[in-house]
Amino acid sequence: MLSVEEATRLVAATIRPLPAEYLSLPLALGRVLREPLYADRDFPPFNRVAMDGIALRYAALAEGQTEFLIEHTQFAGQPPRPLQDPNAAVEIMTGASLPEGADTVIRYEDLVIRTDEAGRRLALVQVGAPRAGHNVHAQAADRHHGDLLLPAGTVLGPAELAVGATVGAATVAVTRRPRVAVVSTGDELVPITQQPEPHQIRRSNGLMLQAAAQQAGAETAGFHFNDDPEALRLGLPALLADYDAVLLSGGVSKGKADFLPQTLRELGVEQLFHEVQQRPGKPFWFGKQPGGAVVFALPGNPVSTFVNFYRYARPWLLAVQQPTATATLAAGSPVPAVLAQEVQFKPKLTHFLLVSLEHGPDGRLLAYPERAGGSGDQASLLPSQAFLELPPEQEVFPVGSVLPAWRFR
Amino acid sequence: MLSVEEATRLVAATIRPLPAEYLSLPLALGRVLREPLYADRDFPPFNRVAMDGIALRYAALAEGQTEFLIEHTQFAGQPPRPLQDPNAAVEIMTGASLPEGADTVIRYEDLVIRTDEAGRRLALVQVGAPRAGHNVHAQAADRHHGDLLLPAGTVLGPAELAVGATVGAATVAVTRRPRVAVVSTGDELVPITQQPEPHQIRRSNGLMLQAAAQQAGAETAGFHFNDDPEALRLGLPALLADYDAVLLSGGVSKGKADFLPQTLRELGVEQLFHEVQQRPGKPFWFGKQPGGAVVFALPGNPVSTFVNFYRYARPWLLAVQQPTATATLAAGSPVPAVLAQEVQFKPKLTHFLLVSLEHGPDGRLLAYPERAGGSGDQASLLPSQAFLELPPEQEVFPVGSVLPAWRFR
Incomplete structure (x- = not known):
């Protein structure tokens, strides 16, 4: 029987990048970028004022000047007007472009502004700037x-959308x-809308x-077939042709009544493996329709279905959204976690x-x-956040063992 | 100036549970449940056969019987027919309801089935069952x-939808x-569709x-106002009346040109605080319109906006989806992380x-x-996955310090 590693390798070998499409930036949240994005300008694109206050020449301050005539006021979004007098200042707002002739900003908190008898506004600087360029976010x-x-290959989250907008x-x-x-x-x-007979259960x-x-980013459609090979033979071909992946449980x-492996082979789906050395989920069947869908036929017990999805199918769904095929199921890979209680597991699975x-x-x-x-x-899925992958060659896993955890929350 | 703890408390004090609505189960993915869900039947609802094989009476096996006449075959989904002869067996499939009279299942792997000259099918059991009830997933x-x-209050993920369906x-x-x-x-x-002038930047x-x-589960709509108090006075009232929260940057x-605090107060928004002892994002303004929206007026520098959103607004958005108000912003709370490089930060922020x-x-x-x-x-947001919260009273944070990390990926 196949090991989990071999099964993983065979699943990974079917990864082919899906085609790209063009989307308006706000609709691309959560999607995978297919073309790199470059800076179309410097970041920041100009010497950007980082504090509200006055812009002046550092050298004037360094020479001991403390009072500066305010030549004009400049708001963010206004084209910058140069400083005329090298010993004067421009009152300036955060986000504005630093005027030519100035190199440093003193914030309001460190100023007193007064109006003299001639109606001119003067700023008294009450601290020395620590360096030229203080409170300026320099171009580039x-x-x-x-x-x-x-x-x-970048997943577009809120920060990436912001950079894309910029x-x-x-x-x-x-x-x-x-x-x-x-x-x-x-x-x-x-x-689920039906009251089951005592020997029936609802679909979940x-x-x-x-x-x-x-x-995991997929568009999905749901289907149900009874355990009837003829119904499967009639219904599955359209799904194999139209979808990137078919997930069966x-x-x-x-x-x-387990007709699926036989029926899938008859429909031309190449069996890549059946049964993996694992618990739960040993009867996992995996194949590929040439030119069509990849088929994950998962055992139907709910925990088996769930674990196999997160161990094999989810990494596959993430990987086919990447621009280049990888040889591994690295996407959505597990994180190391520390076992807090001893576990024993004897079978070689x-x-x-x-x-x-x-x-x-x-x-x-x-x-x-x-x-x-x-x-x-x-119901055992409800209090759980992950499953640990315990290797088959070991029987006792002591407290403190560090093991790969596949998170599903 | 307000501490981060005090600001957090004031934000948390505005948490009010939002109303509930009814949704079809498949559409409820990611949403917060408002009414508890109970088991409408036992889990499992019947003695569920867990392996394909034969169902028999354990006592017969324990008494040394190894060959069992197969009375009939039972599939999953069929009403169970009782075992007639206590020393016979029923061939049975996974998911079927265990027939009355049987208590144990022997799987195919541990059987040889033959047909005798009279056409009757007989199963030769090649292992002893370890206990009564083996391979049966007992009712309840x-x-x-x-x-x-x-x-x-449960967030409905894939496992919760499955249980809801059941x-x-x-x-x-x-x-x-x-x-x-x-x-x-x-x-x-x-x-973003416009080429900026040298002193302009695109909205992000x-x-x-x-x-x-x-x-974080919200429905959103986007607006932009220039730095014009009249435009703000005309535009904001409808937003304050129609939305649960208004996020300004x-x-x-x-x-x-910083008209917002004044304008918001004039529009009847109660200021709960302005400025928090934190970097980045000190000028954060927070208020509430009586009977209307909560207002997060975030500083406009992109990292300030981002960090304040994840530190205050996101936990608030998660909390108002919970069925009962909490006094804290615990939802989406930080996780402890270990500092891998020494950090120094002198300001009392x-x-x-x-x-x-x-x-x-x-x-x-x-x-x-x-x-x-x-x-x-x-752009510094791009390689980051979280921000650490470094308390104001400490200046040097040595390697190995454990600090709360607010994850945003």
Whole structure:
């Protein structure tokens, strides 16, 4: 049986960058940039006044001058008028462009301004400026015209949108959303609006997978098939042709109603693997339709479905939004967490252990195993924030072990 | 001047739960639940078969019987037919309801099934079951009918939607989205589609605030006003009346074009504070229109706007989505991180220090200060993931200090 590492490698090998599309900048929140953004001007683009006060020549101050005639007042957004007299000053507001002839700003807090009998305004400076350029955010201090600001592959968050706006990127190239068909199977499953018979349960995996795929940036559509190979043979081809990925839950185990592996192969989906050395989620089936969708056929027990999605499908969905294919499922990768209680797990399987996370006062991320009734215990997901990946060769995991945690909250 | 703690308390004091609305479960992703959800049945609702194989009576196996006549086959979704002969078995699939008379399931992997000359199917069990109930997920093993599953205040993620589906919560009560008006001010700002004059810059704070508020669950609309008190007096009243919060950027400092505090007071907005002992973002102004919006008037330097949003406005937006008012801004609270480089900061101000975060191999969250050119250095946000909150009474922060980190990625 395949190891988790080998399964990961086979899933990663199917990563192909999705096409790009052009979006208005405000609509691109959360999307992945496909073309780099450069500074179209210096950052700041001019010597930008950083405090309200007066602009003057540092040398005059350094020579002992303390009172300055205010020649005029300049607001942000006004074209700067030069300082006429090198021993005078310009009253000036934050965000304004520093006038030619001035190099330093003294803030109002350090000034007294008076009007003399001739009606002229004079500023008495009550502190020495520590250096020329004080309270001036100098042109190009942060970035130069032409500098790379956002490389392709950047996820556009609020800060990135702000930088995009500053450089005038009103339209940006981003990866189009992955299109994901979510298919639940199982004769025992009824719609959520229906009262189940005693031996039935309501459908929940499909909604879970759609929500989780949406949070990974996907557009989703939901479908349900009963355990009927003919219905699958009729319904699946359109999904395989139209979507980037098909996420199925259920129907991949050894039971007599588990038609999916056989049906998928008959429909021309190349099986890349079936069964992985892991718990929960051993019967995971994975394949690819040449020219069509990648197929994640996940075991139907809710914890198995959930864990397999976050371990394999979510990193894949994030990776295909990147501009270049990677050989690994690094996107959305796990973080190291410290086991807070001893765990024993004997089978020679990678064990995905549901844990709640807590930030210790020393800055360590602590993982507390959650009591779970196995892969069918859907409610055990509720108090958990992550699952630890426990390697198969080890049986006892002492307190303090540092292990990879796959966060899902 | 107000401390960060006092400012936090005054902001928290304005928290009022927003009204609830009813949504179809799939549309409620990311929203906050307003009514608790209970188990409408046991979890699992019946003795659920957890493996494909045969169901039998444990006692028969324990007495040494190894071969069992298969009476019939039962699929998931079928009403269970009882075991007729206590020494026979039912072939059974995962997800089926365990038949009356059987208590244990032996999986296919541990069986050989043959057909005898009379056409009857017989299963030869090749292992002993370790206990009665093996491979059966017993009714109510995880939760009981009536148990509280999701308390009011739960954020509905993929796992919560799945549980909601299981209990048939096709429609759920959730908090309606906060309505946020984002207003930028400043005569130097031009639209992003416009080529700025040398002394102008493009608008970016408004887009940043809208994006960040959306990520906190808000519906947003964007506005811009020039530095003109008359325009503000005409434009702001409708926003104060129609929105839950108004986020302004710029116009709150000491400059001659900083009309906002005065204008807001004239419009009847009660000033709760102006200026906080913090850097960046000291001129932060905060108030409340009686019967109307809460007003966050943030300083306009991009890093000041950003940090104040994440320190005060985002926790507020998360808190008003909770069903009960809290006295603190605990929602979206900071996590402890370990300073990886010494930092010195002399002024008696709380310092918000931009940092990039890295998970150390020992499970500690490490914070690396980012070089930043001050509160105007928008690009310094790009490599950062968080800001540390450095308390005002301390000047030197040695390597290894554990400090609260406000994450924004």
